Amino acid sequence: MDEEKVTGKDIQEPERLDYCRLVAEFSPMPMAAVVGVGHILRYVNLAFCLLTGKSKEELIGTAFSDAVPTGGDCLSLLGRVYRTGTAETHTGQEDPASHRFFWSYVMWPLLASDGSRAGVMIQVTETTPFLLQTTGLNQALILSSIRQHELTDKAVSLNEELQRANDDLKQFAFAASHDLQEPLRMITNYSELLIKSYRGQLDDEADVCVGFINDGTRHMRELLADLLSYTETGEEKGEANESIDLNKIFEKTTQNLRPAIDESGAVVTSSDLPTVPGHEARFVQLFQNLIGNAIKYHSQSLPVVRVSAEQRKNEWLFAVADNGIGIEPEHHQTIFGVFKRLHGKAIPGTGIGLAICQRVVERYGGRIWVESQVGHGTTFYFTVPMSREKR
Amino acid sequence: MSGAPSGRRFQILLLEDNPGDVYLFRRALKGAGLDFELTVIEDGASGLAFARRQGKYETSCIPDLAVLDLNLPKGSGESVLVAMRQSRDLERVQVIIMTSTATPREQANAKALGVEHFITKPAGLEKFMQIGEVVKDLLMKGVAPHISSTQAK
Numbered sequence: 001m002d003e004e005k006v007t008g009k010d011i012q013e014p015e016r017l018d019y020c021r022l023v024a025e026f027s028p029m030p031m032a033a034v035v036g037v038g039h040i041l042r043y044v045n046l047a048f049c050l051l052t053g054k055s056k057e058e059l060i061g062t063a064f065s066d067a068v069p070t071g072g073d074c075l076s077l078l079g080r081v082y083r084t085g086t087a088e089t090h091t092g093q094e095d096p097a098s099h100r101f102f103w104s105y106v107m108w109p110l111l112a113s114d115g116s117r118a119g120v121m122i123q124v125t126e127t128t129p130f131l132l133q134t135t136g137l138n139q140a141l142i143l144s145s146i147r148q149h150e151l152t153d154k155a156v157s158l159n160e161e162l163q164r165a166n167d168d169l170k171q172f173a174f175a176a177s178h179d180l181q182e183p184l185r186m187i188t189n190y191s192e193l194l195i196k197s198y199r200g201q202l203d204d205e206a207d208v209c210v211g212f213i214n215d216g217t218r219h220m221r222e223l224l225a226d227l228l229s230y231t232e233t234g235e236e237k238g239e240a241n242e243s244i245d246l247n248k249i250f251e252k253t254t255q256n257l258r259p260a261i262d263e264s265g266a267v268v269t270s271s272d273l274p275t276v277p278g279h280e281a282r283f284v285q286l287f288q289n290l291i292g293n294a295i296k297y298h299s300q301s302l303p304v305v306r307v308s309a310e311q312r313k314n315e316w317l318f319a320v321a322d323n324g325i326g327i328e329p330e331h332h333q334t335i336f337g338v339f340k341r342l343h344g345k346a347i348p349g350t351g352i353g354l355a356i357c358q359r360v361v362e363r364y365g366g367r368i369w370v371e372s373q374v375g376h377g378t379t380f381y382f383t384v385p386m387s388r389e390k391r
Numbered sequence: 392m393s394g395a396p397s398g399r400r401f402q403i404l405l406l407e408d409n410p411g412d413v414y415l416f417r418r419a420l421k422g423a424g425l426d427f428e429l430t431v432i433e434d435g436a437s438g439l440a441f442a443r444r445q446g447k448y449e450t451s452c453i454p455d456l457a458v459l460d461l462n463l464p465k466g467s468g469e470s471v472l473v474a475m476r477q478s479r480d481l482e483r484v485q486v487i488i489m490t491s492t493a494t495p496r497e498q499a500n501a502k503a504l505g506v507e508h509f510i511t512k513p514a515g516l517e518k519f520m521q522i523g524e525v526v527k528d529l530l531m532k533g534v535a536p537h538i539s540s541t542q543a544k
Contacts, residue, residue: 178462178492185491185514186411192516193415221514 035119039064085109173231184217226352246273253287266303286360289353294322315383326374401427404454423523435466442474461490
């Protein structure tokens, strides 16, 4: 070979063999050495492995015609080079299997140390431009598939972790709904019994005390019930395949809110709303909390609430706008927290509503945020991604 | 109203593990002016023994009414109810379920097993005391002709 000319000096025999092997080993061109009349593979480089999609172990010892889908032209060329001992080039070999890939071969004889014919060295060149790219792509694909395996493993373990966390949450929800409610019930009943049994023997202060105890337990019960409803949100299994007409959801919501609307004299309207994938009960929760809040936190003027939708690139953008008291900027993030409230007992509520809204929106892959000017009004925005298969 | 309208003392079984509820239940019965004897069983296993008339319950008298909690230590109120319905002696005993929480399935099962009332344990003394009236109404209805013929509803 030519490397002696390049280095210009003798290379020790073992070193030289190593060097020769390395030259072929990392060539981007697929190379292989075959021996005997059966053209049995004795050597293949990495690029050859990539080309055939097989490992060295699988390839070495097999016939060249088994390793590469060759046509008859190629095999007769191989035989000729082996017989004549003359190097030859063959271009335009078509892959008989796919009829889409073309490659050319350069073949030269390998001679044993005594000068007798031993085999043939083959270098394959892909002549399909597409194929030229795929060598690199192949490599990238192999790497990415290894990476994908790692990622899949990670996703599986993360999923298991999530499942566990979810199960814990369910247990917690049951504890909240049942186990924690029970002692509260006892406190309520027995504080009332106390006051009833000792009527006339206790002073007015005792009544006040029991009143506070009962207020506290009632509030606690409401919190527990809301916490349960929060944990149940997003519990639905599977994809949201149901198509939800949000116009109907709006109607249903305003029906549910009828007492609050009538009492406040609120005007609640909506633009034409789209149909989205989801679960009906969740969208009712979402609408009811947002519209309910818009009415509840009204200013001096009559509450006006407007629900609208706007089509964006690959999502719907919804807005629930009111003319209420508004929210100070420093609270725009925190209001979505569980049991977060900005107002005292004057305005009833537990502070779970917006947390539930956020959970619903995120359950369907959207985002929720607020824009507000104190004294002028508040607009809650949320997005719902359009289903991918939407025509 | 109070006293002994039917001129007899009612036998009532209460399957309940919470002594607080036992106390209030007894009070509710008294409040309704009932003359009664209350047998309290505190766990599911003993409840089953009662329903099957085993052990110390072999000779205990047949109650006019059974009030069962569903969530109990050592077995469920539901299994006690099933065992009662399978018992020749107890199958026609009127039953009220009084529980703190129940799944829709438990409620449906109870209905299928001919339960007269399904009561969620109330938070609030007044509501709890109303249970006494519910019990009284049921006992008065069942006692009228001769002995209980309770396939009502």
